[in-house]
Amino acid sequence: MTISAETRVDLMRFWSTIERSAQIGVGRPGGLSRLTLGDADRDVRNQFVAWCREAGLGVEIDTMGNIFGRRAGQDDTLPPVMIGSHLDTQINGGRFDGIAGVLAGLEVVRTLNDAGHTTRRPIAIVDWTNEEGARFSPPMVASGCFVGRYETAWCHDLIADDGARFGDELERIGYKGDIPCKAGEIDAYFELHIEQGPILDAEGREVGVVTGGYPSYGMRVRFTGETAHTGPTPMDLRHNALIAGARFLTAVDDIGWEFAILDGKATGSRLAAWPNKPGTLSETAECVADVRHPDPATARVMAEKMRRAASEAAAKAGCALQVEDEWFWGGDIFDPELIGLIRSEAVRQNCNWRDIQSQAGHDAYHLAMHCPSAMIFTPCKNGITHNNKEDCDPESFRAGLNMLLHAVVNRADR
């Protein structure tokens, strides 16, 4: 038996896995709070592994806790086709962000099983550890490690705000695997994800073919000043790192407004000062900020303004500035051939689709550094995400799942 051109996924079977996942790490009403490497993350991993085994997949876990469910191909020596995303959530997260992509892979495999279809190449479905970065920074760290951007030992030494060490938590929940976290040859990587923006929903589209990502520049900086009394210390003798941080994030927000008319965004997402107490000026402040714009040249301008804002904030507040990390992502990173394949499926299946750029970071950005990669976006209501009000219904996944199925089979049978 084989997959035919008319084969479709079992939408309600997929939905039942979404609903089961939504019982693990329940957050605010309708949402999830399933921080990476916590107990709920362990529980959902256990459920995912059980589903993989039920589907006849070979389960492998690497030293970063990435879980791979492997389905053998007719020629198992060929590089696999991979489908992945993440099962962890933000602290006030939704039920779909990342989760839909992992369970889409599971549904593809189950559909292949139903059809008795063995693809020529093996297929692997993946849950990437800590995509969100909501507990351990940076986000997408395990897919980054997989493609060689980060060292495993460095990742294991990451410390959360709650004091926990990444490697210790991996071990505690039983997901520190033996396989080195290092990508071998991969034929193609697919990731289905909710859009996390309002465009598909607003336009009534069933699906988006992701052509790339908004060029995004981010930085983590540390301002260092000196503790002193809030009262008598004259303004010009102050070195209040909290104020340096506040000035920096205010300036970043101003940059966002300046470029908003052509869809630019700038975000201050973190300010952690110390001691951060009434009565004393703060000695240190760590800030995270980023800028995003669809036009690469404009994004570069915004990034330069962000860097200047950090220097100016430090100078105004009499603090030293240390840039602890800088990053860039986005651009035309996805594979034209895979994009074309997904577009063809959208046309063949008569979906209401459009090309779209991602504005969020995804594990696919890391995979694209290593192998041909592409993404499929499905609509989410009003574009709300990273919030318990994130909402989708089963129908919103139908087109995306079926396009994913056939794109994967097409590629895996090459």
Next chain:
Amino acid sequence: MTISAETRVDLMRFWSTIERSAQIGVGRPGGLSRLTLGDADRDVRNQFVAWCREAGLGVEIDTMGNIFGRRAGQDDTLPPVMIGSHLDTQINGGRFDGIAGVLAGLEVVRTLNDAGHTTRRPIAIVDWTNEEGARFSPPMVASGCFVGRYETAWCHDLIADDGARFGDELERIGYKGDIPCKAGEIDAYFELHIEQGPILDAEGREVGVVTGGYPSYGMRVRFTGETAHTGPTPMDLRHNALIAGARFLTAVDDIGWEFAILDGKATGSRLAAWPNKPGTLSETAECVADVRHPDPATARVMAEKMRRAASEAAAKAGCALQVEDEWFWGGDIFDPELIGLIRSEAVRQNCNWRDIQSQAGHDAYHLAMHCPSAMIFTPCKNGITHNNKEDCDPESFRAGLNMLLHAVVNRADR
């Protein structure tokens, strides 16, 4: 035997108690990190109680952990003269802030003992719990409770950032006393304190007679927005409480600079956002800010600007604003008769003195709500405080201690 006009304290005996205190809760080089109700606070309290007992004082501890060392008067039914300050420090605190005032009281009592002088009125020396507010907010909470500004039960329920409850910590360190925290009649309250500003040191003065405090307005506000993705969420749909907080503190700092020329100060001292993580806009941000100016009318203008800044920051960031607390302190709160008495001693002892206003909050501000109160300031090097570099030498206390001794005796023998 009695105290004569020429009696002087034993400066090096006083200094030895400062040095002993500096061994308890050692912080950064030269400094202390003796957060209220921690183990080090317990240890220094034990030392203080031992010193009180050695000096023949009756020790009483109230339900807020305030420690009173009582020296009987000839007529023990008369309201006492009280000398107090605090033994807790900032997390990166110095060896003198508060401590000098408590140990000054001890030295006065020891000097009276040496002279065999029993004053007409009783004398009490006091260590006030949690002056600094570096662990539990608000600061000066136990002296505030003592004079009826706060309820004891409310204080006991205060929660620190480390999750500890005030009442539980009091019990844990064994300093939850049985005596109700409620001021009876008090004849006079004296507090000696390092200036915590640069004026006396810069002018080469031995001592400052505190006439009052800079009028100071403060507020604790909470901005409430909504979590959302840092990427796709358009600028005009954002409700990032972190940005509301950053804008507020930036505006407060601007107010400080605007009024700096006539010695105004404005401080953002705390911004605690949640979730405060890369990848998500923050739902809440708690901020603490204050303004201070020697001129009461100007201080009111600054306070009005601070309030407006909070509203504007909330509006710009699309967040709700809740004012959780507002306070005022300072002004001409100290007792003219006590101020006159201290000035007379400065003249009689031929000290190089000046009148000065306090720019910091002190327990004496609370006591002044209840009884005639006054403060004596001693110089500290370059005005540095709330920092391990806070520095004084024994000589810097000589004039202040001897003025305190004679002012207390004068008052207690009335």
